[in-house]
Amino acid sequence: MVTSNFDYFAPTSVDEATSLLSRYRGEAKVLAGGHSLIPMMKLRLAEPGVLVDIGGIDGLSYIKEEGGGVSIGSMTTYRELATSSVIQANYPLLADASARVADLQVRNRGTIGGSLAHSDPAGDIPAVILAIGGSVVARTRRSSRDINIDRFQVDLLTTALRDNEIITEIKLPALAAGTGTAYSKFHQPASHYAITGVAAVVTVSGGTCTDARVAVTGAGDKATRARRTERILKGKELTQAVIRRAASRAAAEVEDSLNEDIHASAEYRAHLTQVHAGYAIEQAAAAAG
Amino acid sequence: MSTEITVTVNGTAHPASVEPRLLLAHFLRDVLNLTGTHVGCDTSQCGACTVHLNGEAVKSCTVFAVQADGAEVTTIEGLADGDSYTxxxxxxxxxxxxxxxxxxxxxxxxxxxxxxxxxxxxxxxxxxxxxxxxxxxxxxxxxxxxxxxxxxxxx
Missing domain, CATH: 1.10.150.120 ([2Fe-2S]-binding domain)
Known part of the structure; x- marks a missing residue:
């Protein structure tokens, strides 16, 4: 399959890249690892007139502990996330989810920034970052802003990112002592995309759940917080009965936008969401001690 | 619009003028005649087109040749040393x-x-x-x- 024709630029700095995005605003797309964009271009679902390839910009691939949290450069690949001792120690669910994205070859190319910017409804990373919390750093030629991850995913394949902005960094907060994390997904066997996936980050103090963030992917049109589930967990001892009741509400926020395709019906996705919410919360609670 | 690139494939530098939309798989097969790299599904799933890009396995049907400008690529043809297999x-x-x-x-x-x-x-x-x-x-x-x-x- 052949993509439409496009003009290609390979800037060597973020300033140069953002200048190109301003100059070709509305026409240009950012090419990161390319493992979401190129397949869409081959199917002619995307036909950008200009590609700005940020693969040649030094300094966008890093994992740094700073200010109690961790900052991740937008061009950091799934493989780097999966094998990083900093990610494994601080956000085990992110290391685990990254190790289960697609396959070895795709994990060598796909990036955290690309996954967030593309916002595939069946992507793993958007839900995981949503469950951790934090922000996305977006730069234009003239300015930089932090977008709270809770406001980043807007709609199907749509984010709060403007078309002259590039994601340069993802900032993750330190997780409180007594926090456990887990990601549980039912994957499509060929692509390994999530038919449904649930990420859970729960904090337990003195036997009681003091904080919980649970995010669902694959089921609806975008990664979505399961706030009703979170509310049921908070302030309670995480018994089997509480986890089961919380998980049973995990599809509530996506029930109006449930995906239905050749892989799974809407009803089946809703069911899987509840099942995997149960698994993820149970594993996160066990890890929280 | 063509773009000038140089890709080192199996140790040999290959300068070429290519359309930006040319995929690395087709650059290897159709420009360099290295037909050991196969194109199967053409949708980044089947892996028949796997080559090494700067030492890492990638699916060459999902990489533009221009992204490999200045890079080292190894294909199946570049593995054996004469008659000596890996x-x-x-x-x-x-x-x-x-x-x-x-x-x-x-x-x-x-x-x-x-x-x-x-x-x-x-x-x-x-x-x-x-x-x-x-x-x-x-x-x-x-x-x-x-x-x-x-x-x-x-x-």
């Missing part, structure tokens, strides 16, 4: 790790990368490692045996 190639020969052979170049390139990351993989790790490569003859058992034999030979 352990992975020898493993596929000894264990009959192929039936029709279409998936074999991609399988071997992925296996090389897998053993570099994990020189002593368990059977489960081998199967997970080649999850991005399909054998539609379904001859997986001997492929897994071949990779296991290569790991043993390398230890």
């Amino acid at each position: 352990n992975v190639q020898q493993g596929f020969w000894d264990e009959h790790g192929l039936q029709c052979g279409f998936c074999t170049p991609g399988m071997i390139m992925t296996s090389e990368a897998l053993l570099k990351q994990n020189p002593d993989p368990s059977e489960d790790e081998i199967r997970a490692g080649i999850a991005g490569n399909y054998c539609r003859c379904t001859g997986y058992q001997n492929i897994v045996n071949a990779i296991g034999a290569a790991a043993k030979a390398g230890s």
